[in-house]
Amino acid sequence: VVCGTAEPVRRRIEGLARSLGLRAEVVGFERDMPRRMAEAHVVVGKAGGLTVTEALTAGRPLIIAGAVPGNETINEVFVCTQGAGASVRPGDVGTAVLAMWAQGRLPAMGLRARASVPRGAADAIVREVLATSCDAAA
Template sequence: MLAHYKLRGDRPILLASAGAVGGGPMRAITAQLLRLGHEAQVVIVCGRNERLRRELARITESQASRFRILGFTDEMPSLMRVATLFIGKPGGLTASECLAAGLPMVIVAPIPGQEERNSDHLLEQGVALRCNQVTTMAWKIDRLLADPERLEQMRRNAQRMGRPDSARVIVETLLHEEAAPVALDPDTQELIAEAARGFGGPVMVYDAATDELLGTISEGQLAVLSAVLERESPDDNDFYIDGPTIELLRDRGADADLLALLEQAIEERGEVEIRWEREE
């Protein structure tokens, strides 16, 4: 992995992730990482947000020798194993993957609810530091990198909490534990089936004018868009998005990832017509 991305093993490696859709304050994070005093190498994963990837590649061009700007990748487990620090949101899967890799975290912009609680737990266990203001990130990371004993302790704490064999344990438990079979009545079975249908593949979101892929959303997020915004017909797969539209969605409880994707979509022109398609 080090050779593949031309990374050096004798320098810290910071792994920053904008998630699968390329949301969050990654531009501000990148600006901070450009200001680091340490000669750290930085890998930034932009997900499916090609516009963000191109923009960050341009922003970091002056320090291109130590920045690697990636789009969507399925190599996150390998990147986590070689990284020194992870920078991003403390979602359940992300936090679990970091802990399994023994990777300390720099937490940024946790959403209210489960991410806030995850953040509290990770801080209490000594595996993370948190940047409530992105503008403090360079200072906090430089301070941590200057304290190798603290960084090593955070790594050991992450290893202690991690469960890299959790999938195997679950399967073995299901196969070998003697437990009474679960019997579900037809109504309950239908409820479960209906809920499962909401966990289909990602929904692709495009700029209707340019056909540029803006990112992906879930069926649940699409349902929020459809419920809040007007559709001309059941077959309509376009939505007009501008600032007031995003505020309306925010007021109606749209989640942070959906709002971040839409905010990035209108960043350049102030408005956009988006088109959605289900992935085949």
């Protein structure tokens, strides 16, 4: 579990895992998210642009809990319509992930996640931005 800079959240999740007898690695800020994503079976989080991009690029299913109206709900719809994840109420995350795991749905969702990101997308965006910038400067 990656908690970012929220130290109280990290301590709370660590305590919860310990009290439930679960074996869990709970960390704060993570500098190497690609490695963490590669180690994960599933990503649970919000539908922010970076989280969605990282999860899909890593080929990990994304379980979205509590998308904020606006860009996050647009991202949420994209992930769900691609079959690359699911949207659940925050209180239902554990039950939903366990059900998807038990039904064997996560591997296929991961494959669809990776397939939803065009190869070379970042390079294409950079080329488009540079071309637009050069046109505007001319």
